Amino acid sequence: MSASWKQLFFQILLLLISCRHINTKTPGPTSPPLDPISPLPTLERSYVLKGVSHTERVELLNPVNLSLMCTWAGNQNKPSNITGFWRKDGEEIENSRVTVQLENEQYNLKQKFSIVSEENLGSYSCVFGGEAKIDFDLAAPQIGDVRDKPIVSYVGDSVVMTCKMEENKPKPNTWNWYMANDTGKEQIFPAAEPQRYEIKNDGWKTKLLVYNLTEADSGLFYCGAVYPISTTMSHVELKVISFYEPLKPFIAIVVEVIVLVAAILLYERSQSKKDYTAAGNGPGDQTNSLTPGENNALEESSSMRQRKV
Amino acid sequence: MTKARPEAEGQSDEAEGPDGGWGWVLVGALFVSTSLVFGLMRSLGIFFVEFVQYFDESAQAISWISSTGLAAQQFFSPLGAALCNAYETRLVVMTGGCLAGLGLILASQATCLTHLYLTMGLTAGLGWGLVFTPMVATVMAHFTRRRTLALGLAFSSIGLSSFAFNPLFQLLIEKYAWRGALLILGGLSLNIVPCGALIRPQRRSKAAKKIASESKPSHVSLLQRVSSHLELSLLFERPYITYTLAVTLLNVGYFVPYFHLVAHSRQAGFSEYQAAFVMSAAGATDILGRVVSGWFSDLGHFRLIHLLSAWTTLAGVFIMLLPVSSLSGSYSALVSISLLYGFCSGALTSLVFAVVPMIVGVERVMGGLGLLQLIESGAGLLGAPLSGFLKDVTGNYIASFIMAGSFPILGTLTMATLPHYFSCKDPPAPQRESPDDKEKSLHPELEQMNSLPSDTGH
Numbered sequence: 001m002s003a004s005w006k007q008l009f010f011q012i013l014l015l016l017i018s019c020r021h022i023n024t025k026t027p028g029p030t031s032p033p034l035d036p037i038s039p040l041p042t043l044e045r046s047y048v049l050k051g052v053s054h055t056e057r058v059e060l061l062n063p064v065n066l067s068l069m070c071t072w073a074g075n076q077n078k079p080s081n082i083t084g085f086w087r088k089d090g091e092e093i094e095n096s097r098v099t100v101q102l103e104n105e106q107y108n109l110k111q112k113f114s115i116v117s118e119e120n121l122g123s124y125s126c127v128f129g130g131e132a133k134i135d136f137d138l139a140a141p142q143i144g145d146v147r148d149k150p151i152v153s154y155v156g157d158s159v160v161m162t163c164k165m166e167e168n169k170p171k172p173n174t175w176n177w178y179m180a181n182d183t184g185k186e187q188i189f190p191a192a193e194p195q196r197y198e199i200k201n202d203g204w205k206t207k208l209l210v211y212n213l214t215e216a217d218s219g220l221f222y223c224g225a226v227y228p229i230s231t232t233m234s235h236v237e238l239k240v241i242s243f244y245e246p247l248k249p250f251i252a253i254v255v256e257v258i259v260l261v262a263a264i265l266l267y268e269r270s271q272s273k274k275d276y277t278a279a280g281n282g283p284g285d286q287t288n289s290l291t292p293g294e295n296n297a298l299e300e301s302s303s304m305r306q307r308k309v
Numbered sequence: 310m311t312k313a314r315p316e317a318e319g320q321s322d323e324a325e326g327p328d329g330g331w332g333w334v335l336v337g338a339l340f341v342s343t344s345l346v347f348g349l350m351r352s353l354g355i356f357f358v359e360f361v362q363y364f365d366e367s368a369q370a371i372s373w374i375s376s377t378g379l380a381a382q383q384f385f386s387p388l389g390a391a392l393c394n395a396y397e398t399r400l401v402v403m404t405g406g407c408l409a410g411l412g413l414i415l416a417s418q419a420t421c422l423t424h425l426y427l428t429m430g431l432t433a434g435l436g437w438g439l440v441f442t443p444m445v446a447t448v449m450a451h452f453t454r455r456r457t458l459a460l461g462l463a464f465s466s467i468g469l470s471s472f473a474f475n476p477l478f479q480l481l482i483e484k485y486a487w488r489g490a491l492l493i494l495g496g497l498s499l500n501i502v503p504c505g506a507l508i509r510p511q512r513r514s515k516a517a518k519k520i521a522s523e524s525k526p527s528h529v530s531l532l533q534r535v536s537s538h539l540e541l542s543l544l545f546e547r548p549y550i551t552y553t554l555a556v557t558l559l560n561v562g563y564f565v566p567y568f569h570l571v572a573h574s575r576q577a578g579f580s581e582y583q584a585a586f587v588m589s590a591a592g593a594t595d596i597l598g599r600v601v602s603g604w605f606s607d608l609g610h611f612r613l614i615h616l617l618s619a620w621t622t623l624a625g626v627f628i629m630l631l632p633v634s635s636l637s638g639s640y641s642a643l644v645s646i647s648l649l650y651g652f653c654s655g656a657l658t659s660l661v662f663a664v665v666p667m668i669v670g671v672e673r674v675m676g677g678l679g680l681l682q683l684i685e686s687g688a689g690l691l692g693a694p695l696s697g698f699l700k701d702v703t704g705n706y707i708a709s710f711i712m713a714g715s716f717p718i719l720g721t722l723t724m725a726t727l728p729h730y731f732s733c734k735d736p737p738a739p740q741r742e743s744p745d746d747k748e749k750s751l752h753p754e755l756e757q758m759n760s761l762p763s764d765t766g767h
Contacts, residue, residue, distance in 0.1 A: 154488060241485075245489060257503060261506045
C-alpha cells in the first residue's frame, strides 16, 4: 500500500513539474505562441491565391485562436516540393518554415495563431517559396469617416466633439477619450473635472463635451473604441479662437454699409440742391402735408429730377 | 416715353411708372435685398447640422427656426405695407434691414434654442417682412411696360444667391463656427439698409389726403385709417379674393419638389450626386425661367393672366410627371422633367406679383401684396406636411407628387373664374373710390391718361 502512495506522490510531483514548464512563455515578443492550450474560440480564414499576391482584411473583436489557411495553384513549373513560411509585420516567424507538397495541383499552408491582445494584431503573411504571398491584415473594427477639418469654437464657449463607428460594424464595449499633450496621449476622466468635461457614450457614437474653453484647449483629441481585443483610435482637432476673429470682418462690413448709406444720402442731397437752384423752388419736397396745388409744382421738379437720372 | 407724359407723372403717384432710369437702380436694390432675404433663408439649412450638434436637439425642433422666419416674413408683410402707406417707404425698408441684421447678430449669442426662435426666427422675420413687400411694390410702381422683366431680373437673385451662399456659408462656418458665421451674416444683412436708402422719398398723397380730409381724429377714424393702410377693403372684392385663393392653391404644391425631390430620386435608386445634380439643374432653369418669362411677358403678345395660367398649369403637369420619369428608371427623363419644372416654376414667380396691379389698381399694390403674402403663407404650412403624410402612408412619393401637382392646376382653374378672364384685352384697372374722386374731377386729363396705359401696357 505504501508503494502505491509513493507512486501517486511521484506522479503528482512529475505533473507539477511539467505544468511549470507548460506555463513558461515562448521566447521573443514578436513571435506569436503557436498551438496554445488555453480555451479560446476558434476562427478560420482561408484564401485561394490566383495571382502572385493578395491582401485579406480580417476584423477581430475578441481574443481568438485564428487558423489561417493559404492555397496556391503554383506557377509554370510546379515542383513537387517548395518551402513555405510565415511572416508577421514583415519579419519571418521563427520555426515556421515547412516543406509543402504538391497535392491536387495545389500547395497548402496552414497555421494557427493565438490572438489575445493588441500586440498579436498586425499583418500576417504566408509566403510560398519566396514568390507568392497572401497577407492577412488583422485589426479591430476601424473608424471610417474621420473629420479632417478642425472644429472651431470660442473662448468661454462649450464644444461637442463626436466620434462614430459605422453601425454595420460591431458595437464597441465603451469609448475612451484622450487629450494630446507633450508626452503623447493622456486619458480624460470627467469625474476628475466635472465642470470641464463630460462624456456621453451611446453605443456606436460618443460625444465629448468640453465647457469653459480656453485657448490652451486647442489641439488634437483622440477617441478610442474599446473592444476586448484592442482599442481603435480616431482623432478630432479642436481650434479655440477669441471672439475678435469674426468681429474684424463684421466691422468691415458695417463700415461699408455706413459709407454706402452716407454716399447715397449725400448724392441725393447734392442732386436736390441742384434742382432747387435750377427750379428756384423752396425746400420741402420731403414734407407730407401739402395741398394739391403745391403738390403739383413740387412733383414737377422732382419728376424732372427723375428724368435727369 | 417719359417726355410724352410729364403731367401724368407729375400729378400724383396714382399714375403708371416711368419705366426706366432710376427704376433700374431700384431693380438692382431689389436684387440685392431679395437675395439677402430669400437667398439667405434658403441657405440657412447649412446651419442646421451645427445647431443639432451644439444644442443636442432633434432636427424637427431646429427646422422650426426657418419655418418661424418664413412665417414671420409673410405674417408681417401687411404690417410693412401698412407702415409704407402711413409713413415713408424708405424709412420702413431701412428699419427692416436693421431689424434683420440685428436678429442675426443677436442669434450669434444664443445659448438655447428659444433664443434662436426669437432672434433668427421672429426678429429677422419681422425685418424681412418690412423689406420685401415694400421693395417689390416700389419697383412695380416704377415700371409699366417692363414690369415683369424688372421683377424677373430681380427675383433671379434668389436662385443665383443660393448658389453663391451655400459654399460661402460653408466656408464661414468652417472658419468661424456658427456663432461667427451668424455675426457676419448679420452684417451682410445690414446691406439691405443702403438698398432702402435708394428709394426716393415719395409724395405720400394718400396719407396727406387722409390728414386733410379728416379734421377730427377719433377712434372710429383711426380704425378706418388702419384698415385703409392695410387695404382691408380688398378682402371684400371678388377678383382679389379669387386671385389670392388661386395663388394660395399654387403655393401648396409649388414647394413640394424642393422638399422631396432629392429623397425621391434616392429612393428611385439614383446616387447622392445624381439626386443633388437634379436639384441644381432645376435651380438653374428656375433662374433662366424668371428672366425669360419676364422678358417674354413684356413683349405684350399675351395677357399676363393668360401667361400665368399657362405656366402654372405646366408646372403642375411637370410636378405630376416627376415620379413617372424616375420610376421608369431613366435618369435622363428625370433630369429633363426637372429642368422643365424648374423653368416653369421660375417663369410663374415673375408673373405672380406682376398681375396684382391689374387686379387691384396701382395705388393699392402695396396693401394688396402684403395681404397676398399673408394669406398664401398658410399654403406653405399645408403643402409640406401633407406630402410627407402621404409618403408615410403610401411608402413612396408618387401620391405626394400627384397631389402636389394637382394644386397648381386647381389654382389655374380658380384663376379662370376671374372677371374678364377670357377676353383678349386687359380690363381697365380698378380705381380707388374715395376723396380722390374729387381730385379727378379737377384733373380730367389724369383720368384719360390713366385709362390709356391700362389698355396698351401689359
